[in-house]
Amino acid sequence: METMSHKITGEIKISDTKEQEIQGIGYVSDYKEKIEKYLVSPATETLEIILGGAIKLNASDIHLEPEEESVKIRIRIDGLLQEVITIAPEVYKRLLSRIKLLSSLKLNISDRPQDGRFSIVLENTTIEIRTSALPAENGETIVLRILNPQSLIELEALGFRKDLLKIVEKEIKRPHGMIVVTGPTGSGKTTTLYAFCRKIRKPENKIITIEDPIEYHLEGISQTQVSPKKGYDFASGLKSIMRQDPDIILVGEMRDTETVNTALQAALTGHLVLTTLHTNDAAGAVARLTSLGGMLSNIGPAVNLIIAQRLTRKVCPECKKFERVTPEELKKLKEELLHLKLDVPHLSEETKIPKAVGCPLCNFTGYKGRFGVFEIFSVNDKIEKFILSESSTAALRELAIKEGMITIKQDGLIKVLEGLTTLEEVERIVGE
Helix, strand or coil: CCCCCCCCCEEEECCHHHHHHHHCCCCHHHHHHHHHHHCCCCHHHHHHHHHHHHHHCCCCEEEEEECCCCEEEEEEECCEEEEEEEECHHHHHHHHHHHHHHHCCCCCCCCCCEEEEEEEEECCEEEEEEEEEECCCCCCEEEEEEECHHHCCCHHHCCCCHHHHHHHHHHHCCCCEEEEEECCCCCCHHHHHHHHHHHHCCCCCCEEEEECCCCCCCCCCEEEECEHHHCECHHHHHHHHHCCCCCEEEECCCCCHHHHHHHHHHHHCCCEEEEEECCCCCCHHHHHHHHCCCCHHHHHHHEEEEEEEEEEEEECCCCCEEEECCHHHHHHHHHHHCCCCCCCCCCCCCCEEEECCCCHHHCCCCEEEEEEEEEEEECCHHHHHHHHCCCCHHHHHHHHHHCCCCCHHHHHHHHHHCCCCCHHHHHHHHCC
């Protein structure tokens, strides 16, 4: 089987002097000043500062967006875009040519989408940059996705509570079955699956992935990337992987009937299958699998665990303050948490919860960093029989809660009481 991945054709090597400048960037305001300093420099140097500064600030994406008379540069930090600077169109034209050249995109094409990759060497680390060029009203808009291997974190640091971590660690060590991670785009599903693989990889295990695209390269794991033009899609790739005698299979996403049923069969025949789906909650994954053509007679026995997740911003440790809950906040917390069979902190009028303030460290947002909030749906014998009865998603969710499932919202509120985030942030992510 051919291992397929994008060829990274261009590379930027940052000089020691430039690295020192980049290391001096601590805030978005510093970043803006550095970019301003290099706007009159050659495009190569300007791009180095734009990329290096974004990496230093732990940004996940850089957006270069042409407007009528200028070009806006924004970066995504902790899931939200922050405006950095506007630059002149002539500066952007030079940057655009440089980015296209590095990414092996066609310079003379501006009316069609193009995708490519290049890499940047910074602090003895090679970081891949995924380029997306899209025609827009005022010219091509560019998004640079930063694939920093240092952003990969261990399972224990994802944000699982101790009781949930025990469940996950038990399930990923099982020799067969399926673990499904659900959530919208950008909710950290791939990061979670990679953390699972890093936790369970051993010399005696063969782990093979099929992804679209490969985001991070994992040592000791065979990773493949779909290439529909070459006839290698999720369905055909999964069949080929099965002939490679794997112990663990990571399927980046299940999108069609053939992939779903092949993955379910793999889970039933001695393989551990890790995969993702786009659903709003854990119970909805069952309905999604059936809508994709999965057979209920296979879903119940094959699926061991369903995890729904979101990414929530951490309240900034430098500027956060604690305030007594308002009567309305106390009512919300009690309604969600008082009936749980968990050691939830005591709730009263004296309860204090964190509030976001804002300081230079967090670019005056009140938040710095992110962690996961989770909903874990374990498929036990009772739930398996319920799935076979073709019950509704609402009824399945209700049963899961009776069986002890903590919802994403409840998990988030528990972390508010632990001082990790704010009530406002949890409501932003999962709703009131």
